[in-house]
Amino acid sequence: MKTLVKEMHRAGIEVIVEFYFDGSEIQTYVLGALRYWVREFHLDGIHITGRAPLELIAQDPYLKRTKIIAQYYPQDIDRSGHLSTFNDNFLVDMRKFLKGDEGMLERVMFHVQDRQGGIWPIHYMADVRGFSLQDMVSYDIKHNEANGEDNRDGSDYNYSWNCGAEGVSRKKGVLNLRKKQIKNALLLLFLSQGIPCIVAGDEFGQSRKGNNNAYCQDNEISWIDWKLSHKNEELLKFVQKLIAFRKAHRAFCAKEAPRLMDFKGYGKPDISYHGVNVWQPRTEHWRRQLGVLYFGKYNEDQSIYVLYNMHWESHKFDLPHPETNQKWHVVIDTTQETGFLPLPLPVGAAISMPPRSIKILVSQEAFNLVKVTKVPKRKKLLTIEDGNKKS
Structure with a gap:
């Protein structure tokens, strides 16, 4: 284990280990176990599942520099920067919005700017416990027959849509829609505040x-079928570019939580919501359209407008x-492809x-505006304008 952690650190990868407690352990035992693993194995973080004394763990001085992840925290907990949440709230709401369910706009608006007052939410559209991202757009229902329990195991609530055909399909229309829905899902993930998380292979x-x-x-x-990285190279490149786009624009990973107001007097709020008409967000249950404006002056960047339909x-x-x-x-x-x-x-x-x-x-x-310019005694010439310069 120590060798594994060393090699992961050498490659620039942090190591976070999941711990389960059932609530019967005494508090000193829980703290002692976590401290031991952090001290002996140099863990970067701990993911706590089950029932544990979260308030005591979050306030422990020895673990202050360790990332602590839990499903929820008590309301009155000290909201320090090393705490994160990991639950299905984002997945459920965004999957519903993705497949066109009614009444989801207010939840989407919440997740786009959610920072939980000092606690960083970890967002994901797929998890190891459930459908993969590809299966989310390929299956309406679970298919766990291979597990030997007559398909009774696993959750019946996947919030998925097969795009017109269950499972593997050769229909071009279905395949193209699935590709588009996967790109939509990734944008919903990477354009939201918080920490984006994807499952290996997605x-x-x-x-x-x-x-x-x-x-x-x-x-x-x-x-993991590594051959898919070549077969679906287009999707892989899209994910790589999307990660680079998020890193290049601080609006999607700002240090301070958005306030949704013009608190610096720049003329527009830091983030604002719109409908098909600007400055008029409409959230009736039957609407599925949203515009989000990130005003560039708040992040010393370009203004960005994201449109969802x-x-x-x-x-x-x-x-x-x-x-x-x-x-x-x-x-x-x-x-676009x-x-x-x-x-x-x-x-x-x-x-x-x-x-x-x-x-x-x-x-x-x-x-990069292309226009036709007349040149005396010559054929029409394409010129490219860049500001006041011409070439």
Whole structure:
């Protein structure tokens, strides 16, 4: 174990170990056990499940520099920066929104800016206990027959949608919709405040064949198929670029929790919510459209506008005014095969959102605008404008 931790640290990977307590242990035993593992094995964090004296653990001076993860914490706990939550709240709400359930906009708005007052939430769209990301868009129900319990084990509540066909499919329309829904799910995850978490293999479409309780499967159901990293290289590249995009824009991982107000007098709130009409968020139960504006001045960055349309019909969204001498440009569009556009696409005062799609727009100076210019005694020449420069 010590060698494993050393090698993981050498590779720049932190090690967090899960501990289970049933509540019958005395408090000194729990603290002693956790301190021992942190001291002897140099763990970076501990994930506590079951029942444990969380308030005592969170306030223990010896564990103050250790990441502590639990499902929930008492309301009056000291909310220090080393505490995180790990539960299914984000997964359930965002999966419902993803598949188009009614009445989810207020929950989505909560998760987009949720920071829980000093406690960092860990968000995920898939977990080892349940469907993989690929299975989430491929199966309506669990398929645990291989576990030998007549499909009675595992949760019956997966909040999944198979996109029109159960399990493996060769239908092009179904496959394309599944690819788009996976990109949508990843954007919901990485554009929300908190700490994004993905299961190994989900970055290139690993399937567990609909098994949502694969703890007993030591075979191809639970093994990672590394060949998929080449077969689904497009998805892998999308995840890599998305991680880089999140790191490049502090609005999605700011040190301070968003306040949803213009507390510095810049003219717009740090984060604001919109509907198909700007400055008019509508949360009726039948609506599935949302716009989120991240005002750039609060993070010394570009302004970013994220558009969500989880309806099965297209909708036209009005756009807020960009900064002076700037235009909105589309940089990510989940209806596109690669997700990321090769060049930012400038747009006007409104934009059409296809069914079940997410787009990310950034506000920046007009560039890469191609137009036809007449040159005397020569054929028409394409020129590219970059500010006031021409080439």
